[in-house]
Amino acid sequence: MLVIVVENAPPRLRGRLALWLLEVRAGVYVGKVSRRVREMIWANVKDGIDQGNAVMAWTTNTESGFDFQTLGTNRRIPVEMDGIKLVSFLPEEKEGSEQDEIASS
């Protein structure tokens, strides 16, 4: 199972994603693809996301049963806690610089 959510993505990319995945809500795409196809789709997102942001989650054999990765800036950023990936939601006023600081730590 694969889920991609895009925000503020150019219509060109949204149309492209709809070639392989089902858009169940605005900007929310689901499907079931192999690892190679997933990487190909993510390469499309990477090239086409422009000023927007995206997250992709897929089933895999980690303890939580899935993994995810993100692109672009968002107040929600992935954090890793001893092998389990969670998400931190940053406070509003401290966007930008704070985000880079956490991402690099």
Place this chain on the structure above:
Amino acid sequence: MSPILPPLKPIPIKDRVSVLFVEKGNLDVLDGAFVVVDKRGARTHIPVGGVTCLMLEPGSRVSHAAVALASRVGCLLLWTGDSGVRLYSAGQPGGARADRLLYQAKLALDDDARLKVVRKMYAMRFKEEPPARRSVDQLRGIEGVRVRKMYELLAKQYGVSWKTRNYDHTNWGSGDIPNRCLSSATACLYGISEAAILAAGYAPAIGFIHTGKPQSFVYDIADIFKFETVVPVAFRVAAKKPRDPERDVRLACREVFRQTRLLRKIIPSIEEILAAGGLNVPEAHPEAVAPAIPNKENIGDAGHRG
């Protein structure tokens, strides 16, 4: 009027991740979700309903609402010292099933049944039947020798210099690296075992091989899985001379728990061990009256309070 959500129910242990550690931050409930708020105000949601036990390290603070929520979804909270060695636990009260407690106590009180349970524990642990006609004490002695040999063997296999299992739990930094790795790895396993015992409706204090400690049964159950899970992991990590042994141990433990499907196996194993005692689960006595308010239907494990 806003709609009311259905009541919270714990989900089975087998559908959860093993353990999460919170090193620092304030644990609280925001919009009904369990969050850790760090000093910058960033909120990290913890999916407590899907976690078997949550280890709270010395830099964490917990609110009343957070403990209440963890308890309602059946997540065991464990307060630990540096490195995850336990101090105190709460959140999953246990003792919810009188029939299970009485059954466990009956097995522990009956000499014949206790011996059968102990033999089953050794059989599961070493994958072979223990020698016949031995008392619990004799079996304990045989096991001690065997465990020391297994430590030596694993140390040799992973190329770790090993003297003996010793540690001073009041002074964490004092132990050598292999002992520290072992302590933090077994702490993870103890947390999971205690959560599983409580979820299955049994008492952590009523042990069969171990006795006289609040967690006697936890040590009994953890020992069965110790040498197939955390001990090799601890030696493997120790052999790499890690900069942050505790973190590496946790990562490796998570992986081994997943590979061995520990959370899927642990409750059925507890039932199998106790069943080896050959006693029946006590029936309700004839004058017993069913509760006036029937228990709600539960999708979690037997000992979870729905």
